Amino acid sequence: MISERLKFIASLIPPAKTLADVGCDHGLLIIEAFEKYGLEYAVAIDNKEQPLKSAHENIKKHPFFPKVRFSLSDGLADLKEGEAEAIVIAGIGGILMTEILKKGLERHRKAKFILQANRNLFELRKFLYDARMEIASEKIIFEDGQYYEIIVSRAARKPLNYTEEDLIFGPVLRRERHPLFIRKLEEELKRYQEIGYENVREKIERIKEQLYENQNDR
Template identity: 30%
Template sequence: MAKHLELTPRLGLLASWVRPGAKLADVGTDHAYLPVWLMLHGGVSSAIASDLRSGPLQRARENAQAWGVADRLDLRLCDGLSGVGPEECDTVVIAGMGGENIAAILAAAPWTADGRHTLLLQPQSRAESLRQFLSDHGYQIVREELVLDRGTLDGVAVNDAVISDEG
């Protein structure tokens, strides 16, 4: 493994929006690149990396071990935010899945609308469905930005939800 962990432009933008010292929950973490990178660079005080499937969570575990942060990264096998309590995080990242799926995750965790959590959301498809859900449920998009990532134009927004869509 290389000595320097480099994020894709999309994940790099998300990382730049995480407040220093944040308590992070990365939902659908896959390889856990974002929480590992943030831990290596002192960007978070704690991090939970969750995934629905054991395969991606195993890859996350391997990466955390390879980069020396396994003892500080809390890995959880759960559906969306079902295994994460509102007091355990102040920043939630849900990136790389469809907008309808992200909306369903948020709907199942109504505490995400309490105004005390920053949501960094990056849908790969159906961003309009996610925007509609956010609007209908009292969330506010306060920041949004497009980023070119591997030939695809993605957007990321912050609300207390940040959303991103693929162009």
């Protein structure tokens, strides 16, 4: 069954009608996008045989099967320029995601990237910033005891100037202050305060600042 996380990611694909799902695994995101969001074409990409086979099995049961190209390949290497208006990379770590983008971003700068990294969000945001990719929107959801942050990124049309705090917490998340974002920070703060060691002091101060200070600047 498809997770709320993947359902939410699928809802961010429109108005794009063509999609590449990098690390598609079971293929459920592609199915959701065809069924609910009028997708017209998809490339299902995975670098391992078994997951791609499972995507093939699942998608084969649907009428849109002929509109899906299955690719056993690494990251964006086999995706043709202009083949997908939206590119989703979800459910992997931020470092691996950054490696995938480093190798393949240039050819796909016109695409809308929907990125959900499980960890190392700072490294991912920093890479996007250095690559002149704007963080156009950021969403946060909570499922099965986990917070997931989703970044929608596009090539920047004007110079970007993200601060270190933006890269740590997310430029849009810290501006919009969604209740889930605040809850996540409060929980992190409590965890760090319980640890109480000197080496988390800086983290504690940074989180406090997000939560309680600088609010007049917004």
